[in-house]
Amino acid sequence: MSSILPIDSPFEAPENGFQAIRFDGRVFHLLDQRELPARERWLQLDDLDSVIAAIRDLAVRGAPAIGITAAYGAVIRAREVGLERGPWLEGMARLEAARPTAVNLSWAVARMRRAAGEAERVDLARLEAEARAIHAEDIAANQAMARAGGSEIGACRGILTHCNTGSLATGGVGTALGVIIQAAKDGRVERVFADETRPWLQGSRLTAWELARAGVEARVLVEGAAAALMAAGEVQWVVVGADRIAANGDVANKIGTYALAVLARHHGVKMMVVAPSSTLDPAMENGQGIEIEQRAADEIWAAAGLTEAPAGFAAWNPVFDVTPGELIDCIVTEQGVHRPPYDFSGAR
Numbered sequence: 001m002s003s004i005l006p007i008d009s010p011f012e013a014p015e016n017g018f019q020a021i022r023f024d025g026r027v028f029h030l031l032d033q034r035e036l037p038a039r040e041r042w043l044q045l046d047d048l049d050s051v052i053a054a055i056r057d058l059a060v061r062g063a064p065a066i067g068i069t070a071a072y073g074a075v076i077r078a079r080e081v082g083l084e085r086g087p088w089l090e091g092m093a094r095l096e097a098a099r100p101t102a103v104n105l106s107w108a109v110a111r112m113r114r115a116a117g118e119a120e121r122v123d124l125a126r127l128e129a130e131a132r133a134i135h136a137e138d139i140a141a142n143q144a145m146a147r148a149g150g151s152e153i154g155a156c157r158g159i160l161t162h163c164n165t166g167s168l169a170t171g172g173v174g175t176a177l178g179v180i181i182q183a184a185k186d187g188r189v190e191r192v193f194a195d196e197t198r199p200w201l202q203g204s205r206l207t208a209w210e211l212a213r214a215g216v217e218a219r220v221l222v223e224g225a226a227a228a229l230m231a232a233g234e235v236q237w238v239v240v241g242a243d244r245i246a247a248n249g250d251v252a253n254k255i256g257t258y259a260l261a262v263l264a265r266h267h268g269v270k271m272m273v274v275a276p277s278s279t280l281d282p283a284m285e286n287g288q289g290i291e292i293e294q295r296a297a298d299e300i301w302a303a304a305g306l307t308e309a310p311a312g313f314a315a316w317n318p319v320f321d322v323t324p325g326e327l328i329d330c331i332v333t334e335q336g337v338h339r340p341p342y343d344f345s346g347a348r
């Protein structure tokens with residue numbers, strides 16, 4: 001596996017976490033998140049339709065990882081269409097529409113459009129350099145956020161996190177999970193708690209797997225246990241990632257984040273959001289305009305161990321929600337710690 005990237009690659013440094021996304025110049029290698037933790041299966045993708053399917057079907061997920069994947073997908077598309085601009089642009093429109101909520105996807109595609117140049121044939125060398133830059137910048141942003149967020153936390157008894165925000169969800173050590181791993185390694189947190197994150201179980205399947213790999217002891221709980229955990233004084237911080245952050249600090253993140261923010265405020269627990277500036281959407285005035293992805297009801301039935309809906313039942317499966325900025329104590333980007341009232345002008 002390590003032969004896929006040059007040996008001196010910054011991607012491979014241990015402090016940059018586990019590398020679940022690799023590009024060898026022609027083929028895109030992806031650790032299939034649908035199979036974890038039961039099986040570590042790598043996908044080899046060399047056409048745009050497969051990249052779009054990998055994003056849509058959650059083989060790769062997590063806002064920054066989706067953006068990086070899209071960037072490499074744009075390179076793959078350029079080869080696939082013999083560098084012809086028309087079909088390449090058509091592919092970019094489909095790629096951008098693979099999932100609606102994480103702004104990192106359209107952000108990365110916009111960067112790749114600019115890198116393609118204006119000529120009738122897209123510039124393959126510039127596209128590949130841009131994709132690798134997007135990947136490398138995310139790794140560096142992860143490191144900066146881990147340091148800034150980690151020192152913000154100080155010594156505490158416990159941290160609760162939601163969804164999966166580590167190496168699987170990013171290019172590097174992660175967003176929220178990077179901060180948590182840093183705090184744990186610095187000996188500043190006694191206990192880490194991870195919500196199981198229904199219905200897709202990013203917490204119990206992916207975050208638990210990543211924390212075990214990182215040597216951080218953690219406990220998984222059902223989301224419904226979060227209020228009791230806070231009431232018992234077990235956690236002083238909720239630390240989560242984001243899929244899109246509006247200009248006023250409203251944050252779209254995995255469904256259940258808003259409930260945690262309300263609970264945290266009630267219990268005097270602090271709420272930190274950790275996300276690179278590629279997750280900021282300054283054009284979005286507030287969270288009300290953010291499109292929330294609705295996924296198939298099957299995911300809910302599958303989480304209940306059912307292969308089909310019980311007769312007569314439908315389901316409601318929004319997979320993100322919006323937390324108002326005023327419930328968030330701080331938002332950490334690679335540029336530092338932002339506090340309310342949020343002002344991200346010039347931050348992206």
Ligand SMILES: CSC[C@@H](O)[C@@H](O)C(=O)COP(=O)(O)O
Binds near residue numbers: 162165240255319
């Ligand atoms: C660093 S990842 C931040 C978010 O992308 C993460 O919290 C999240 O909500 C992921 O949702 P998912 O549906 O698994 O792609």
